[in-house]
Amino acid sequence: MGLSGIEIFKKLPKTNCGKCGVPTCLAFAMKLAAGQAELDACPDIPDDVKEEIGEASAPPVRSIVIGTGDRAVKLGGETVLFRHEKRFENPPAFTLLLSDNMDETKIAARLKKFNDIVYERVGLVLRPGLVAIKAESGDASKFGALVEKVCNETDAGLVLMNEDTDALSQAAGSCSSRKPLLYAANKDNFESMGNLAKELSCPLAVKGSNLEELSEVSEKLIAKGLKDLVLDSGARTAKQALEDQIIIRRSALLKKFKPFGFPTIVFPCEMADNLMKETMIACQMTAKYGGVIVMSEIEGHSVFPLLLASMNIFTDPQRPMAVDQKIYEIGAANETSPVLITGNFSLTYFIVSGEVDSSRVPSYLLIKDTEGLSVLTAWAAGKFAADTVATFVKKSGIEEKVKHRKLVIPGYLATISGELEEELPDWEILIGPREASHLPAYLKQWKI
Amino acid sequence: MTFEIPKVSYTGKIREIPLGREGKTVIVGGESCYPFHLFEGEMPNPPKIAMEVYDSEPEDWPETAIEPFADVIKEPAAWARKCVDTYGAEMIALQLAGTDPNDKDLSADEAAKITKEVSDAVDVPMIVLGCSNVEKDTDVLKAVCEVCDGRNLIIGPVAEGNYRAIGATAIGYKHTVVASTPIDINLAKQLNILLGNLNVPDEKIIIDPSTGALGYGLEYCYSVMERIRMAALIQEDERLQFPIISNLAREVWKTKEVKVPESEAPLLGDIKKRGILIEALTAQCVLFAGADILVMRHPEAISLVKESIKDLMTGK
Ligand code: SF4
Numbered sequence: 001m002g003l004s005g006i007e008i009f010k011k012l013p014k015t016n017c018g019k020c021g022v023p024t025c026l027a028f029a030m031k032l033a034a035g036q037a038e039l040d041a042c043p044d045i046p047d048d049v050k051e052e053i054g055e056a057s058a059p060p061v062r063s064i065v066i067g068t069g070d071r072a073v074k075l076g077g078e079t080v081l082f083r084h085e086k087r088f089e090n091p092p093a094f095t096l097l098l099s100d101n102m103d104e105t106k107i108a109a110r111l112k113k114f115n116d117i118v119y120e121r122v123g124l125v126l127r128p129g130l131v132a133i134k135a136e137s138g139d140a141s142k143f144g145a146l147v148e149k150v151c152n153e154t155d156a157g158l159v160l161m162n163e164d165t166d167a168l169s170q171a172a173g174s175c176s177s178r179k180p181l182l183y184a185a186n187k188d189n190f191e192s193m194g195n196l197a198k199e200l201s202c203p204l205a206v207k208g209s210n211l212e213e214l215s216e217v218s219e220k221l222i223a224k225g226l227k228d229l230v231l232d233s234g235a236r237t238a239k240q241a242l243e244d245q246i247i248i249r250r251s252a253l254l255k256k257f258k259p260f261g262f263p264t265i266v267f268p269c270e271m272a273d274n275l276m277k278e279t280m281i282a283c284q285m286t287a288k289y290g291g292v293i294v295m296s297e298i299e300g301h302s303v304f305p306l307l308l309a310s311m312n313i314f315t316d317p318q319r320p321m322a323v324d325q326k327i328y329e330i331g332a333a334n335e336t337s338p339v340l341i342t343g344n345f346s347l348t349y350f351i352v353s354g355e356v357d358s359s360r361v362p363s364y365l366l367i368k369d370t371e372g373l374s375v376l377t378a379w380a381a382g383k384f385a386a387d388t389v390a391t392f393v394k395k396s397g398i399e400e401k402v403k404h405r406k407l408v409i410p411g412y413l414a415t416i417s418g419e420l421e422e423e424l425p426d427w428e429i430l431i432g433p434r435e436a437s438h439l440p441a442y443l444k445q446w447k448i
Numbered sequence: 449m450t451f452e453i454p455k456v457s458y459t460g461k462i463r464e465i466p467l468g469r470e471g472k473t474v475i476v477g478g479e480s481c482y483p484f485h486l487f488e489g490e491m492p493n494p495p496k497i498a499m500e501v502y503d504s505e506p507e508d509w510p511e512t513a514i515e516p517f518a519d520v521i522k523e524p525a526a527w528a529r530k531c532v533d534t535y536g537a538e539m540i541a542l543q544l545a546g547t548d549p550n551d552k553d554l555s556a557d558e559a560a561k562i563t564k565e566v567s568d569a570v571d572v573p574m575i576v577l578g579c580s581n582v583e584k585d586t587d588v589l590k591a592v593c594e595v596c597d598g599r600n601l602i603i604g605p606v607a608e609g610n611y612r613a614i615g616a617t618a619i620g621y622k623h624t625v626v627a628s629t630p631i632d633i634n635l636a637k638q639l640n641i642l643l644g645n646l647n648v649p650d651e652k653i654i655i656d657p658s659t660g661a662l663g664y665g666l667e668y669c670y671s672v673m674e675r676i677r678m679a680a681l682i683q684e685d686e687r688l689q690f691p692i693i694s695n696l697a698r699e700v701w702k703t704k705e706v707k708v709p710e711s712e713a714p715l716l717g718d719i720k721k722r723g724i725l726i727e728a729l730t731a732q733c734v735l736f737a738g739a740d741i742l743v744m745r746h747p748e749a750i751s752l753v754k755e756s757i758k759d760l761m762t763g764k
Pocket residue numbers: 012013014015016017018019020021022023024025026028041042043044045
């Protein structure tokens with residue numbers, strides 16, 4: 001952060017050529033300062049100036065990309081400590097650990113599961129992020145062979161774990177175009193690791209045995225000119241890891257402490273002896289600042305809950321809690337489709353529409369403005385009273401869309417059905433289930 | 449560059465609230481730092497887990513959640529004993545779901561009778577939660593207060609619409625109340641002020657700012673809890689310096705994802721482990737947001753959370 005719009009403006013070409021998409025250099029500078037534009041939009045800034053501005057306007061936790069193409073994983077770029085302050089930017093990458101000591105069938109099975117798992121939810125694609133390959137055999141050729149195999153079998157980004165620079169260099173050389181994360185530079189090998197990462201232009205993990213050592217090695221690598229670092233504080237207990245993650249993030253944000261201004265890599269796989277417990281620790285890291293989260297296994301039942309947690313924690317807190325009042329068409333609804341009504345609390349909408357969708361019965365969902373309140377609260381507050389519901393139904397235009405006159409109301413509001421029938425004499429009021437999860441069964445039996 | 453640990457200086461502290469009957473009390477609260485930030489403050493009373501017991505046999509639970517209680521699921525008192533004796537429950541949360549007029553509509557007297565039986569069966573602190581119908585809860589919880597006079601139950605939800613009636617009764621019979629508000633820090637504070645004006649003693653209040661399940665609005669609750677903790681610890685907002693309860697199991701176990709069998713959704717993996725982890729991870733998240741009491745269901749999810757709390761406290 002740091003540079004003001006005016007300070008940035010002074011460094012721009014001042015030709016007001018408009019190629020950046022805004023009419024003047026000043027306007028562009030203001031956008032840059034507000035984080036609403038990318039420096040690259042202006043083609044005429046000399047490289048050295050670009051670097052200077054980029055550095056000064058960069059977020060306190062640097063953004064790092066591991067991998068390429070569709071499967072590139074972006075980490076860091078964070079600007080706050082708590083999610084309600086401003087959106088957390090880049091969710092963690094749940095990472096599958098493979099070792100060159102594992103037998104081949106195990107590797108194949110785990111890799112297949114890793115590749116297969118992908119979920120879609122509220123328009124987001126959720127999937128595990130990276131594959132980490134760890135040298136444990138001590139045999140450089142075995143390590144290299146595994147790296148090659150994984151490269152062939154997945155497009156996902158990689159973490160290459162080998163603290164022997166020569167062996168790592170051999171394996172990484174052939175796949176450096178995939179931008180793997182090299183793991184790791186430590187106090188002894190940082191010179192050669194630093195050189196290798198520079199030569200291959202790959203991101204580099206830095207490992208210390210504690211925060212003190214980590215900051216020293218990180219600082220030396222920065223001095224060597226390395227830019228894309230990922231931090232491992234060496235903590236291998238839940239308590240120590242929590243403390244370190246908090247201190248790293250706070251140091252970067254509050255103290256602008258450069259050696260800690262990077263995303264982190266953490267190892268739940270080394271902190272538990274079973275996947276259930278490991279998943280709990282990974283969840284902790286999801287809430288508290290983990291970047292690359294390395295897991296011994298990726299199973300649907302473990303990674304799905306983790307991905308939900310990360311989706312929740314990284315949701316934009318400014319996202320409104322209410323959706324618009326209108327008719328929502330779910331599936332290819334027609335004039336005989338069921339008509340349901342509920343409130344406009346976004347969660348209500350999300351849950352109900354999800355259930356209707358999963359019933360595979362195309363339906364019309366009427367969402368009434370309840371000022372973002374859930375149905376029961378809305379009813380208690382007079383926002384789901386029969387008269388206002390009736391007015392909305394009449395004005396919504398649903399009467400032109402369906403030829404029947406049956407309206408399904410939430411089971412919790414059975415009490416208003418009598419009144420509602422008086423207000424809507426043409427309509428038959430049906431009492432739906434109380435829990436959205438019973439909607440599919442209910443809808444499957446629906447007849448006009 | 450030398451690095452120093454940037455510490456937060458906390459000026460407030462969460463109240464310590466003793467729960468349960470005399471001689472058997474469990475204390476919650478007392479934190480002088482954000483959750484598990486033990487390098488800069490204290491958590492004298494680690495978070496506690498209350499195991500759910502229902503007033504009548506649940507109808508829509510997945511098999512995986514029923515299994516641990518199958519032998520006692522029709523008898524609340526035996527169920528509670530099993531939670532304590534077999535699963536080591538630190539507290540019991542009796543859910544009076546059957547009192548809901550849209551459900552079994554159990555009467556206040558029936559609910560009170562069941563509550564008394566459960567309370568007689570175990571001596572750990574007991575939370576008693578109504579069905580969230582403002583009028584019905586008023587009747588039910590008043591009757592509950594009366595039959596368990598002096599046991600210091602934790603009763604709720606006490607909401608804006610019924611805090612006067614329930615609050616006054618709770619004071620009379622010396623119970624603790626759960627002040628419940630819908631995901632809003634200001635409403636949470638407002639209700640605590642109202643309870644204070646009603647003369648509910650400060651050591652008799654626990655707050656419930658609402659809970660969503662993982663994937664179903666957890667983020668809103670997470671942030672409200674975090675903000676409540678910040679206000680309490682940093683801005684010294686006295687009316688928010690209360691322990692937080694999270695009634696999460698109910699939310700988790702009604703979601704689609706704990707019920708879909710692996711045969712229908714192979715990518716979601718083992719149904720049992722999945723349900724356990726969704727519950728345990730929901731708990732893990734609210735713990736990091738500031739919850740002091742977790743209302744939970746599955747014994748294996750509870751073990752995972754207990755172990756996690758222990759590890760975070762002791763550094764194993
Ligand atoms: S493209 Fe560059 S030079 Fe042209 S107006 Fe924009 S900032 Fe100025």
